[in-house]
Amino acid sequence: MRTGFKLHRAHYGWIEVFITIILVLFALTVIVPMCLPLLFVFKTQLEYSYDPWSLPKHITVKNFLEAWDAIKIGEGLANTLLVSLGVVVLAVPCAALAGYVFARYHSKVTEVLFYAILVCYFIPIQMVLIPLYKFNIKLGLSNTLLGLILPMAAFNIPFWVLIYRSFFHTLPKDLGDAACIDGAGHATTFFKIMLPLASPATTLALLLIFIAAWSDYFLSLIMLNDQKLFTMQLRVSQFLNAYGVDRMPRYAAAAIISMSPTVILYIIGHKWVIKGTLAGALKE
Amino acid sequence: MVQSIQIFDPIKTKKTAKRNRAIFVSLCIFPSLLFLVMFMYYPIVETFRLSFMKSSGLGQDRFIGLDNYRKLFVSEEFRAGLVHVLTWAFWSIVIQLPLAFFIAFSLTFYVNRVSKPMRAIYYMANIMPSAITAMLGKFVFSPNNGILNNLGNQFGWDWLSNMDFLGSERLAFWSVFAVATWAYTGFPIIYLMARIEQMPKEFKEAAELDGVTGWKYAWYILLPNLVYPLRILAVLCTIGSLKLFDLPYMMTTGGPGHATVTLGISLYRQGFINWQYGRASAIGVIIFLLSLIFTIIQFSGKKEAA
Incomplete structure (x- = not known):
């Protein structure tokens, strides 16, 4: 070397x-x-x-406070956190279960269903937006966080079904069979043996679905009207429209505050983020 | 007791085993399937139906055949959106992919202490939420106070300080495009790097022995082996352009005039500002059909050297 x-x-x-x-x-x-x-x-x-380009002479945190209050960032962070966690909690178990079955229980029916789920990955969200909006009104979910969480979870499922399926494919087949001979049921085999082994895939799913939900703009824009429910990204765009860069220090403060969760998450987890992003892309 | 029955009645055991298996399989698939039927399949069918209807959310929907589509193709906004989206796709393929190839090749070929941590840096802009990207874009390109105009002021360069990056019809599109290039080139970079690293080590060793190095290596050996991944990226660029909404909407709301309107923005305006559900659905169908066509083009090609 x-x-x-x-x-x-x-x-x-x-x-x-x-x-x-x-x-x-x-x-x-x-x-x-x-x-x-x-x-x-x-x-x-x-x-x-x-003098915009000189170094600051003394440090003031007033801009942070002003930016924080201007668009109620606290409320926004709470909403976004709720949405992201909700999407993760719904999408990851669904994807893990379905991916497991598609990898381990082959039959004509499961094969067809797998492709039925996979094609959804290729549907552009614009294609379903209008009916989703009307559907939410019908269900009484319009303008609620749940009305945003449910479709967002649905959009994240197909990709991770694919990833879980190929992950479970790579695990040795004897593992499950051995457990079955020992008298473990299907569910026990999955929860006690297979799911813990799939923890690398689960880590990626948790992280990347969380980031995707955290970053969403378009769907939130359609589904939420109530100022109180606005997520972080909606508040950022609201800030752009309402204030612009007229007062640069405050604008900079808003940018730093809203950027920092993603930046921190990325600094800690960039290896997994890149791995997870490539996991699907290198499949074909 | 239960156990003894299972052991001594093989037929029944087999039957229950089969039934258990079926129950387990359906229980596992059911939640995902339910989600997708409710939030994908039903809306897809509904979008197709609505696109043939006059529908505004008030009163009864009325069947009007292809009228929505006809109206769209004479509407200036929609046509501007279509043109922008295709132009956008073209330039993102022509600019972002060669740039990504250059960076991916350099980072994998010249491995040293400086280039090693750079993969993570290049990908960083890619995971920023689009709202933040738009915010940073406005930070740089805004009139008067934006960084570029401000720098122009600082150095007394009038040509720079007078440039209206987001407000002039000529520049707005390119400013948004520049921000998108900043944000989205990270993915092709890490993807191509992964593809290059997957290639057998002998490639590079053999090339070195033959004296094929640097750019000759990139051009004659890497590039022919990356045709398929590059084609996938080109399709992803195209589909991404068709869906484009966040950045132009937040940075310029489609303006000035129709200078940065995209199909997504046109859909949003028709659906949620003019409350023309039918026409907005028609745009959704068009976006879907176009991305379907481009996907089919991708998969119809041979998978050489995949």
Whole structure:
């Protein structure tokens, strides 16, 4: 390995340096817009308009408080958290159960049903929006968080059924059979043996469904009208319309607050996020 | 007692076993299926039905045949949306995919201490909620106070400080497109990197022995082997463009004029501002049919070197 590495270096020399510099520049274009608000957020509006690009002289947290109050971020975070948890709690068990059966109990019927579920993955959400909205009114769920959670859980199920199915395929078949011979029922085999073994898939499902639900904008926009129920993303867009960048320090504060949950989650879990995203894409 | 019966009556045991199995299977599939029938299959059928109806949420729906579709194709807003979406798809394939290929190749070919952690950085913008992406986009491109105009002021570059990135018909589309490129190129990068890393190690070793390095290697060896993944990405770009809504809606609400209208925005306006459910459903059907066509094109191709 080591010699290979050395050879490698000698080989590419300045081209490698040059390309690496370009890569760093690209990476900076990704990072800088996310970090730049930090330069403005600690200034007062006056300080900002006088000299926007200097470092802040003294640190004020007033902007954070103002941004927090302007769109009631606390309420938004609570709603979004509720929605995301609700979607995770509904979608993950459904997907795990169905994926398990599709992997382990082959028959003509299950095969057909698997494809019936899988095609839903390819349906653009725009296709179902209007009827869903009317349907929610009919069920009395319009303008409730539950009315948002249920369809969102449904949209997340097909992909994770696919992932769970292929994950259970990779587990050795003897495992389940051995349990069956020992007299364990189907349900016991699943919950006691198979599900714990599938915990890598479950981790990915929990994380990525949570992120997807957390990030949603379009469906929430359609389903929620009541200001009180607005999720974080709706409040951010409300902030964009109502205030714009007229007062940059406050805008920067709002951006930092609303960005930080995702950024923190990504810093902790980026390995799993990337793995989970690729899990489906590398399947075909 | 129960056990002894099961052991000594093989026929009955087999029957109960079969029944148990069937019950377990149906119980496992049922919840997912229920969800999808309620929130997918029913609405899909309903969208098709509504697209042939005059429906506004008030009063009875009335069958009007293809009238909704006919009206759409003469509506300026819808036509602008269709054109933008296809232009968007074209440019995202032409700009984002080569960029992603360049970065993916460089990151996998020149592995060193600097390039190693970069995969995570490049993908970061991709998982930002679209509202945040729009927020950062406005942060950079807003008139007067946005970062770019502000920089122009700072350095006394009038051409930059006077540019109205989101307010002029000429620039708005490209500003939103730039933000989308910033946000969405991460996925093709990590996807291509994974594909390249899956390729047998001998490829690179053999190429090195033959003196094929750097760009020749990328062009003559990697690229021909990545045709299928690249085609998948092209289809994903196209379908993503057809569905486009969040970014242009939040950054410019489709304006100025119809400069950044997409099919999604057109659907939203018809359905939830004009309350024309029928016409909005027709747009939904069109989005669906177009993405179906592009998906079929993908799967009809040969799966060479997948």
